[in-house]
Amino acid sequence: EVQKKNGIASIDPLPSWSDGAAKKAIINYVKMVTDTAGGNFIPVPDRIATFDNDGTLWSEKPIYFQFFFALDRLKVIAADHPEWKNKQPYKAVLDNDMSTLMKQGEKGLLQIVMATHAGISTDEFESIVKQWLSTAKHPTKGRRYTELVYQPMIELIRYLQANQFKTFIVSGGGIEFMRPWVEQVYGIPKDQVVGSSVKTVFDYNNGHPVLKRLAAVDFIDDKEGKPVGINKFIGRKPVFACGNSDGDLQMLQWTASNSLKNLELYIHHTDSTREWSYDRQSAIGTLDKGLDEAQAKNWLLVDMKNDWKIIYPYEK
Amino acid sequence: EVQKKNGIASIDPLPSWSDGAAKKAIINYVKMVTDTAGGNFIPVPDRIATFDNDGTLWSEKPIYFQFFFALDRLKVIAADHPEWKNKQPYKAVLDNDMSTLMKQGEKGLLQIVMATHAGISTDEFESIVKQWLSTAKHPTKGRRYTELVYQPMIELIRYLQANQFKTFIVSGGGIEFMRPWVEQVYGIPKDQVVGSSVKTVFDYNNGHPVLKRLAAVDFIDDKEGKPVGINKFIGRKPVFACGNSDGDLQMLQWTASNSLKNLELYIHHTDSTREWSYDRQSAIGTLDKGLDEAQAKNWLLVDMKNDWKIIYPYEK
Ligand SMILES: [Ca+2]
Ligand SMILES: [Ca+2]
Numbered sequence: 001e002v003q004k005k006n007g008i009a010s011i012d013p014l015p016s017w018s019d020g021a022a023k024k025a026i027i028n029y030v031k032m033v034t035d036t037a038g039g040n041f042i043p044v045p046d047r048i049a050t051f052d053n054d055g056t057l058w059s060e061k062p063i064y065f066q067f068f069f070a071l072d073r074l075k076v077i078a079a080d081h082p083e084w085k086n087k088q089p090y091k092a093v094l095d096n097d098m099s100t101l102m103k104q105g106e107k108g109l110l111q112i113v114m115a116t117h118a119g120i121s122t123d124e125f126e127s128i129v130k131q132w133l134s135t136a137k138h139p140t141k142g143r144r145y146t147e148l149v150y151q152p153m154i155e156l157i158r159y160l161q162a163n164q165f166k167t168f169i170v171s172g173g174g175i176e177f178m179r180p181w182v183e184q185v186y187g188i189p190k191d192q193v194v195g196s197s198v199k200t201v202f203d204y205n206n207g208h209p210v211l212k213r214l215a216a217v218d219f220i221d222d223k224e225g226k227p228v229g230i231n232k233f234i235g236r237k238p239v240f241a242c243g244n245s246d247g248d249l250q251m252l253q254w255t256a257s258n259s260l261k262n263l264e265l266y267i268h269h270t271d272s273t274r275e276w277s278y279d280r281q282s283a284i285g286t287l288d289k290g291l292d293e294a295q296a297k298n299w300l301l302v303d304m305k306n307d308w309k310i311i312y313p314y315e316k
Numbered sequence: 317e318v319q320k321k322n323g324i325a326s327i328d329p330l331p332s333w334s335d336g337a338a339k340k341a342i343i344n345y346v347k348m349v350t351d352t353a354g355g356n357f358i359p360v361p362d363r364i365a366t367f368d369n370d371g372t373l374w375s376e377k378p379i380y381f382q383f384f385f386a387l388d389r390l391k392v393i394a395a396d397h398p399e400w401k402n403k404q405p406y407k408a409v410l411d412n413d414m415s416t417l418m419k420q421g422e423k424g425l426l427q428i429v430m431a432t433h434a435g436i437s438t439d440e441f442e443s444i445v446k447q448w449l450s451t452a453k454h455p456t457k458g459r460r461y462t463e464l465v466y467q468p469m470i471e472l473i474r475y476l477q478a479n480q481f482k483t484f485i486v487s488g489g490g491i492e493f494m495r496p497w498v499e500q501v502y503g504i505p506k507d508q509v510v511g512s513s514v515k516t517v518f519d520y521n522n523g524h525p526v527l528k529r530l531a532a533v534d535f536i537d538d539k540e541g542k543p544v545g546i547n548k549f550i551g552r553k554p555v556f557a558c559g560n561s562d563g564d565l566q567m568l569q570w571t572a573s574n575s576l577k578n579l580e581l582y583i584h585h586t587d588s589t590r591e592w593s594y595d596r597q598s599a600i601g602t603l604d605k606g607l608d609e610a611q612a613k614n615w616l617l618v619d620m621k622n623d624w625k626i627i628y629p630y631e632k
Contacts, residue, residue: 179551190551202540202566209573211547224518231438231527235495235506250518257525
């Protein structure tokens with residue numbers, strides 16, 4: 001879209017965003033902090049922007065897409081584990097019995113994640129993720145998972161990058177589940193991804209070294225873990241942070257404490273027709289305390305239904 | 317320095333390097349992998365270069381500079397710890413009794429590191445490091461520690477960056493000890509530093525959030541830990557890696573296993589006049605197994621005495 005200002009044509013950096021308060025606030029912020037003459041100028045190295053992934057850059061319903069990956073993967077490798085037929089939580093997955101599966105609690109879910117994410121090399125895991133993404137489809141949308149990314153957020157990432165922000169993903173999801181595709185899909189380099197991880201060990205392997213993925217948690221990049229992960233991987237406090245759930249609250253608090261001019265955004269899932277509508281009561285992507293704090297602190301609430309002209313790139 | 321080639325003046329990218337095999341090998345490598353027409357072209361996102369720090373980018377004698385920081389810091393905070401006067405390993409530091417200190421072993425050294433590196437916030441630690449660097453001087457060189465960086469290596473980093481390599485530090489040193497100064501001194505961004513770390517926790521602190529540094533090791537980025545750290549923080553195998561000791565051997569092995577054209581360098585400390593001369597027998601920066609493997613595998617050995625015209629920037 002080409003707009004005219006002072007008779008000069010300019011390209012709209014956020015064409016999928018409706019003209020409204022959210023779009024205006026983002027553009028005003030970026031103009032303000034990149035204006036060398038203004039009092040809120042931010043030097044380039046401090047222009048750090050962090051984005052949650054699930055529910056912020058792509059959908060997360062009916063369950064986290066990485067969990068669909070784990071379920072599919074468990075069925076593939078079940079041939080090597082005949083004992084799983086009679087052992088929970090594996091049996092529930094193989095029987096497609098979601099109700100029993102959900103009753104296995106966090107311990108059961110962790111067992112499924114470890115069974116499907118560990119015991120192989122980092123190279124093997126990357127190939128498996130890529131292979132799955134190239135074939136698997138979302139159960140109700142019928143689309144590949146990487147098609148279910150938010151077009152307005154991709155534009156926002158590009159807009160910040162064009163204004164010399166360094167953009168990072170800071171997600172509770174697996175760092176090595178994201179790296180194989182985020183570069184191509186979001187334009188965010190692999191080394192600018194912060195996420196949860198399992199421990200790995202180096203094996204010289206007779207001159208063909210590999211890193212083996214162990215069935216042990218290394219880091220959980222969620223809630224209080226997000227500022228910890230930001231400091232560990234980035235080493236700077238962000239000036240711009242965007243999330244969609246209570247899991248992002250500490251990241252937004254951390255960003256809001258920056259002495260440089262900062263902006264905090266919550267993506268609010270309000271579109272039950274084009275995407276999903278949920279907040280306080282949802283088991284996945286709960287936005288409750290965060291919603292209260294966003295309102296109390298005047299953080300930017302992005303209303304997906306009204307602020308976004310389209311949700312997914314394929315709607316263009 | 318301006319050189320002429322085919323009648324066209326070109327600027328020497330490595331003016332502090334003597335014309336010799338090492339300089340030629342580096343320039344040939346960079347030309348080869350950036351030549352789109354050649355069979356060894358490397359796409360920009362895969363141009364990952366990793367550098368050890370102590371003994372590779374700055375000096376490390378008579379002991380690691382970070383250890384001088386710890387000793388100085390211990391003396392500053394000793395006023396709050398009257399019990400240290402009679403308790404090892406603290407007593408040895410306060411008495412400047414290096415012989416007794418060295419007898420305290422790894423446990424004693426770790427106690428000193430934790431006493432001086434933990435128990436404060438990340439912001440406080442950054443200020444303390446900056447303050448120390450702005451005043452402390454090397455015991456024999458009489459220079460500030462950040463003056464004791466290697467001019468030829470700074471040129472090499474710049475040369476790789478100019479050829480669209482993404483340059484990272486991968487050091488056994490503390491990640492938060494390096495970040496306060498590496499951006500200014502080496503031109504390497506804070507988020508491109510991999511190093512050892514202590515655990516941190518987020519404290520909301522009544523709306524003034526801080527990250528507290530705990531007296532617990534989070535990650536040791538040395539030996540087998542270097543490929544682990546590279547994978548964790550960078551997510552890609554390097555094509556170019558440079559170290560100076562056996563602590564870098566696994567990083568160089570990992571890099572050498574890249575299917576893309578790669579280059580491994582060892583900085584060999586051979587200059588007892590301008591810097592220090594040491595390898596197999598040195599307690600700090602031991603280069604023994606690495607030296608054998610470098611010779612067996614034809615890795616590039618940089619001879620500081622002969623390959624470098626100057627060592628430190630202040631010699632210019
Ligand atoms: Ca989320
Ligand atoms: Ca070293």
